[in-house]
Amino acid sequence: xxxxxxxxxxxxxxxxxxxxxxxxxxxxxxxxxxxxxxxxxxxxxxxxxxxxxxxxxxxxxxxxxxxxxxxxxxxxxxxxxxxxxxxxxxxxxxxxxxxxxxxxxxxxxxxxxxxxxxxxxxxxxxxxxxxxxxxxxxxxxxxxxxxxxxxxxxxxxxxxxxxxxxxxxxxxxxxxxxxxxxxxxxxxxxxxxxxxxxxxxxxxxxxxxxxxxxxxxxxxxxxxxxxxxxxxxxxxxxxxxxxxxxxxxxxxxxxxxxxxxxxxxxxxxxxxxxxxxxxxxxxxxxxxxxxxxxxxxxxxxxxxxxxxxxxxxxxxxxxxxxxxxxxxxxxxxxxxxxxxxxxxxxxxxxxxxxxxxxxxxxxxxxxxxxxxxxxxxxxxxxxxxxxxxxxxxxxxxxxxxxxxxxxxxxxxxxxxxxxxxxxxxxxxxxxxxxxxxxxxxxxxxxx
Numbered sequence: 518x519x520x521x522x523x524x525x526x527x528x529x530x531x532x533x534x535x536x537x538x539x540x541x542x543x544x545x546x547x548x549x550x551x552x553x554x555x556x557x558x559x560x561x562x563x564x565x566x567x568x569x570x571x572x573x574x575x576x577x578x579x580x581x582x583x584x585x586x587x588x589x590x591x592x593x594x595x596x597x598x599x600x601x602x603x604x605x606x607x608x609x610x611x612x613x614x615x616x617x618x619x620x621x622x623x624x625x626x627x628x629x630x631x632x633x634x635x636x637x638x639x640x641x642x643x644x645x646x647x648x649x650x651x652x653x654x655x656x657x658x659x660x661x662x663x664x665x666x667x668x669x670x671x672x673x674x675x676x677x678x679x680x681x682x683x684x685x686x687x688x689x690x691x692x693x694x695x696x697x698x699x700x701x702x703x704x705x706x707x708x709x710x711x712x713x714x715x716x717x718x719x720x721x722x723x724x725x726x727x728x729x730x731x732x733x734x735x736x737x738x739x740x741x742x743x744x745x746x747x748x749x750x751x752x753x754x755x756x757x758x759x760x761x762x763x764x765x766x767x768x769x770x771x772x773x774x775x776x777x778x779x780x781x782x783x784x785x786x787x788x789x790x791x792x793x794x795x796x797x798x799x800x801x802x803x804x805x806x807x808x809x810x811x812x813x814x815x816x817x818x819x820x821x822x823x824x825x826x827x828x829x830x831x832x833x834x835x836x837x838x839x840x841x842x843x844x845x846x847x848x849x850x851x852x853x854x855x856x857x858x859x860x861x862x863x864x865x866x867x868x869x870x871x872x873x874x875x876x877x878x879x880x881x882x883x884x885x886x887x888x889x890x891x892x893x894x895x896x897x898x899x900x901x902x903x904x905x906x907x908x909x910x911x912x913x914x915x916x917x918x919x920x921x922x923x924x925x926x927x928x929x930x931x932x933x934x935x936x937x938x939x940x941x942x943x944x945x946x947x948x949x950x951x952x953x954x955x956x957x958x959x960x961x962x963x964x
Contacts, residue, residue, distance in 0.1 A: 555610040556665050556726065565632075565669040571615060573668075574633025576910070581629070581712065582637060583908055586622035586845040587877040589640065595620050597800040601649060602636060602656040608733040610664040610726075618656065622845045624814040626751070627766075629712050630659035632668035641815065643801060644808055645747055649793035650740020653731040657741075661726030667719045717767050724772055728779050737792050738784035745776040810839040810846065817849055821856075829853050844874040851883045860890040878908040885917060894924035912941035916949050923956060932962050 565573075582588060589595055602618035616634035626641040636659045638652075646652050662668070715723070728741045752768040798805075813836035820829035833850045840846065847870035854863035864887035870880030885900030898921035904914045919934030935953035942950060957963045 554666070556722070565666075567614075570666070570669055571633035574631035574635050578631045578633075578635040578637075579908060580911070581631075582619065582621055583878045585637070585639065586848060586879060587874060589620040589622055590844070590874065591620070591803055594643075594800065594804055598638060598643075598652065598656075601652050602660070605653065605657055605660060605730045605734045608730050609660050614663060616660075616663075624811045624845065625818060628655050628659055630662045632663060632666070632713075634663050636660070636663070640804060640807075640811060643804060644811060645751075646797070647743060647747075647794065648740060649797040650731065650736040650791075651744045651747070652797060653734060653736050654727055654741040654744040657727030657730040657734075658723045658744075659727070660730055661723030662713075662715065662719065664726060665719070665722050667715055667723070668713045670719075671713060671715075715766060717769065720767055720772060721775065724776060725779070728776060728784065732784045732787050735790060736787070737790040738780045738787040740792050741784075742773070742776045742780045743792075745773040749773045807840060807843070810836045810843060813839065814846060814849060817853070821849075821853065826853060826857050830857065842873060844870055844877065844880070847873060848879050848883060851880075851887065855883065855887055855890065858890075860887055863887040864891060876907065878904050881907065882914075885921070889917070889921060889924065892924070894921040897921040898925070912938055913949070915941055916953060919953065928960055932957055932960055936962070 598620050599618040602616065606612050606616055614634040616636065619635070619637045620643065621637045621639055623639040624641045625639060626645060628636070628638040628642055630636045636656060638655060642655070643652075646655065724741075724745075728738065731741060732738045748768050749770060749772070813832050817829045817832035817836065820826070820832060830850075830853050833846065833853055836843070836846045837850060847866050851863045851866035851870060854860070854866060864884060867880055867884035867887050870877075871884055874880060881900045881903040885897045885904065888894070888897035888900060898918055901914050901917045901921060904911065905918070908914075915934055915938040919931045919938060922931035922934060925931075935957055938953055939950055944950065954963070
């Protein structure tokens with residue numbers, strides 16, 4: 518029997534590793550104890566420390582940003598949104614958290630926060646907002662989730678323990694397209710995987726905090742009611758582009774009514790303040806000039822989710838006719854082409870995406886999958902190696918490096934990559950680990 522250098526993996530190791538995937542909370546480094554709620558000042562049961570919140574954020578937010586096609590290249594827009602968010606930080610209950618505010622390229626309508634203070638808004642939701650006060654309300658609401666420690670609270674109730682226990686190996690399922698299941702995996706590549714799903718109580722508390730933060734920061738309180746009116750209207754129609762928003766942030770008429778009560782009550786003295794609509798319009802002019810193209814991408818998302826690939830391709834071609842240098846449009850087109858087994862076209866559009874945003878992961882990832890489909894293993898290997906540099910920590914990238922080397926006949930290097938993959942996922946059983954193990958066994962690297 519051979520053993521792979523530095524791993525020493527045997528069949529017994531593999532089977533023991535599979536059993537070891539049922540990690541306990543104690544094994545994950547969590548502990549039960551009391552903490553002071555930063556908002557209420559009351560004692561609360563809390564399993565997650567501040568440092569663990571920040572660690573979870575740093576571990577998972579890069580993967581969510583990547584699945585949302587990365588941070589916008591419109592630096593001015595990102596600076597503007599970040600400035601609005603940072604202007605509220607001195608008024609929040611946890612001003613010492615390492616906040617950052619990003620605009621991500623995704624076109625679905627959403628905003629989200631990670632527990633350490635990473636907050637993102639999509640291009641889709643920015644097109645629905647009418648003024649800066651509404652933007653401040655949106656960011657204030659997400660700040661409310663961070664400050665009320667809602668993710669940590671869910672962890673303490675055992676509602677999201679799988680997020681910590683799965684860690685980055687969750688990327689196996691979101692970015693695991695391949696071995697014949699393109700449509701299953703590529704239609705919604707990672708969308709929303711790492712996002713907390715809040716309760717209605719969480720939403721009410723985040724609303725109250727967000728309203729407080731924006732009003733104390735010098736905005737007209739009617740910006741918050743405007744945001745709630747927009748969300749309530751979308752909730753009644755529920756187009757596909759808002760499904761993730763309301764899956765993670767449950768909406769109700771009660772939230773709108775509560776916002777109006779606060780607006781007409783404790784925040785009525787802010788009505789003389791500005792909504793800063795002109796300033797918002799000035800800073801979002803470039804984004805709004807792309808609205809027609811973004812709407813086409815939203816249509817394509819809708820068709821992809823329904824597996825209506827003819828219609829999806831038509832919407833994507835229409836989007837590219839409007840703006841062919843949009844990274845998101847090129848990646849989405851490459852995914853659609855790959856699903857449809859138009860592999861050469863998929864490689865072409867993925868190549869354009871890599872040129873447009875070489876620092877973003879998805880273009881390289883889809884290019885790698887396309888090159889595998891085209892039987893160009895070393896080109897695929899180079900793509901997945903770029904993924905490893907750009908977004909380290911995804912075990913699936915390691916698997917595909919091994920798969921590409923395997924296809925190229927480079928058995929020893931492939932074996933190392935397969936062994937590394939199995940170790941990264943703690944020998945959990947899935948079709949990729951089974952394939953990797955089968956190859957290692959066939960090559961006599963394990964018993």
